[in-house]
Amino acid sequence: MSERADAVRMRGIAKHFGSVQALRGADFSCAPGEIHALLGENGAGKSTLMQVLFGLVKRDAGTIELAGWPAVIDSPVDAMAAGIGMVHQHFTQVARMSVAENVALGGPGLRFNRGAAAELVRRVGRETGLALDPDTRAGDLPVGLRQRLEIVKALARDARVLILDEPTAALTPQEVNDLFAALGRLRSSGAAIVLITHKLREVLVLADRVTVLRRGAMVVTGEAGRFGAAELARAMIGDAAAPADLAEALEVATLDAPDVGARPAGPALEVRELRVRRPGTRRFAVEGVSLTVAAGEIVGIAAVEGNGQRELMRAVAGLLPHDGSVVVRCDGTVGFVPEDRHGEGLILDLTLSENLALGAAHGLWLDRRRFEHAAALATEEYGIHAGDATQPVRQLSGGNQQKVVLAREIARRPVLLVAENPTRGLDVHAMAEVHARLRAAARRDELGVLVYSTDLDEVLALADRVGVMLGGRWSWVPETSWTREA
Template sequence: MTVETAAVVAAGVTKRFGATTALSEVSMRIAPGETHALVGRNGAGKSTLVSLLTGLHKPDAGEIRFGGEPAPPVADRGAWRARVACVFQRSTIIPTLTVAENLFLNRQGTVIRWPALRRRAAALLDEYAVDVDPRSLAGDLGVEQRQLVEIARALSQGARFIILDEPTARLDATAIERLFARLTSLSEAGVTMLFISHHLQEVYSVCDTVTVLRDARRVLTAPVASISHDELVAAMTGEAAGLTSTAPRQFQAAASVLRLDGLALADAFEPLTLEVGAGEIVGVTGSGSSGKVSLAETVGGLRKATAGTVSVDGSAVRPGVPNALKAGIGLVPQDRHREGLIPLLSVAENATLPIADRLGPLGAVVPSRRTGVAEEFIRRYDIRTESPDAPVASLSGGNAQKVVLARALAAEPKVLVLINPTAGVDVRSKESLLGAVRAAADAGTGVLMVSDELDDLRHCDRVLVMFHGRVTAELPAGWSDTDVVAAVEGIAA
């Protein structure tokens, strides 16, 4: 392929931020209509490359080209929007506006004719087979619908190159299948895509070519069909595959530490009774409508049950996060950005929030004591940060998630509740996170882990499958992928 015929080219691009080289002489070419995967560990340079491909930053060396033409000046945002769009892991849809308003934001003209705007929006949604009412508030849409609206908006502006950043991180299996079918249709229609994912099986399912970044450099570009899973992991990590141990745990039945008695939440899940033993890891999975996330959020105090009780060590827990914390429940929520971190605070401040009253006399925090505790957490959970005082917003996704887990475990909880703990993190971060969960369980913490990831669930002593608000299957350790998938889909294995 020549530069002139490529849809997108990054030619020897380098980007520095102060003394840090975020990207070093990286080259990549993407053919028209190709779905090209970009993979690498957190901190490898993926986000920096995306910032160059979308015109948010200008490379310090090298160049970006679209269809053989140099990229427009960074200041010409209209020209960039006509060439490339990015569907980020965190939606850019404005929830308080309607779908129609989001589709034509900043393009609606000086005088807005609402009936005409809604008709244009309906035609656009119909053109790209997005089954959404243009009059709906965007905040009422599901994750999958928001992504499709963003894709339709990008295509309507003329962009034929779309970057998808972890598009499946918050989708269930059925929604992922629908998204992949839509991506295949777009590719057949000539849309070029860059697909960023930590889920390597997705790369094999939907991508033609894969580029691997490691330590700010490109280490591999190859057709997906020509490279094995182990070779791809080795390229990402610089080491042999087989990172996270999933050897069966030597769990012995112990006294119940968490008990749910007839716990229910209207329109989410039906009355459920469950015990989790001290040191036991119980997995919960199911489709997006199964009620699994609502169950975990109810146990963790984020939601108030409409019936039943949550008990820890035989004592009922009142609703609310403060009461859950006081009872000994640690929570890793689904959305680390919205519910798990305070971005304006430092790594140390975030990690030690639950134990701030222990870091000095009379509830006052002694900075040196907080720093010492945070440094221990940084070592224990392998958090890659410049210092405990660095803003938590400066961390990569995997390291930010480690801070969330460190905070959940800071008070040595009796029960740990996790919701999709490895979503959107790299291979090594998954190893660190799941290793810390196993260590907590080995020390006697009861674990309730909700996850869509089979690799997460392999660490569990048993797995409950929920379907439309009910537990429909309980699988002991040693289950097969087919067993889980069939139960999730509500069919016989």
């Protein structure tokens, strides 16, 4: 054993899911006091490799060492006992329970000590800057704070190897800065941190080392300072002939400029003096908002979490009661792409074709062959990587799951599409594809799109017009002021 062994070392990890080979002899290691970024396109095997380390997935072959010693990890219980924590991209919380109760779940002892659990939440908050109210129900937290709860749960168990799967996907810029500061403190304390991300700028700012997976195998690894964004993007995609500015071409911040020449054909949506109460309270989250979205137009919402944008979008989609007027052009419907694709966008145990058929069937009988044929067409058109139309969507990567939601909602030919964080957790290539689909549907089908993203660069890249929400009120941003600072 070496004098300073890696905190974790994985060698030759292989895993099959039926006919799909998810991992092909993958290697990975992470040292104490290091942030190691794990990159790759959606479906490259990043999450699967870390799920093997956390005991969620049993490997077919390969070895795992912790601190230089062979380790047997057959379950998350084994992993947590060994000091491994995992922050999942999709929440593992009980929505009806409080923050403190969620943190205590799975902990030692048979009885719940509310005071001790609350103090644990406060202590982790003080030490890391990730403060939460221990008495708030998890389901009442906005997405950014629910993501924070996932991190606090792992840290509360004294994890020394911390795996974070797309931790910034739903965070505001300020929350990202807070998270980075917390990770820096953890690194200084000697924790080994694995950061699964698609955001190349995060890697270049934060990571000490980087590994790129492609098709289940390691293709690049080394000190992060050795690589530029373009080189990492080429390694992810596998295109050696790609231009030097490929990374910039794929980054959300520099996607094609908004098509300001779009010629809307009339209103798809008209909102007048809309007021929406915050769920479970008597307070208004939306106060007297008026706006229009024209057919063929993409309207973006820029806001910090908690300023009423979520309630606005869900009222427009018909999911929350409201005062005031919401008028959608009478000859169509409203499509909805939720930010939580697992909880609200998909039924994970149904097949690809069944998920694409949700909302499209009428009557008591389903023509399964017709839906499977339609699913095959959608799979080809949207580039959904799946074995066939009968594959459960649970087995698809996050990017392919998002494409399923988007394909289904656009296929319904709505007049208006409401999209919350439409590229959450997607790699830069998949982001560009989703953006292209939204633009094409808007221009070709005269679809009105109302979109919100925690990534301000995405809002500026996509939108024809941008509105800001602050304190539940709406104001339009002049086109000449479209900058991150504004």
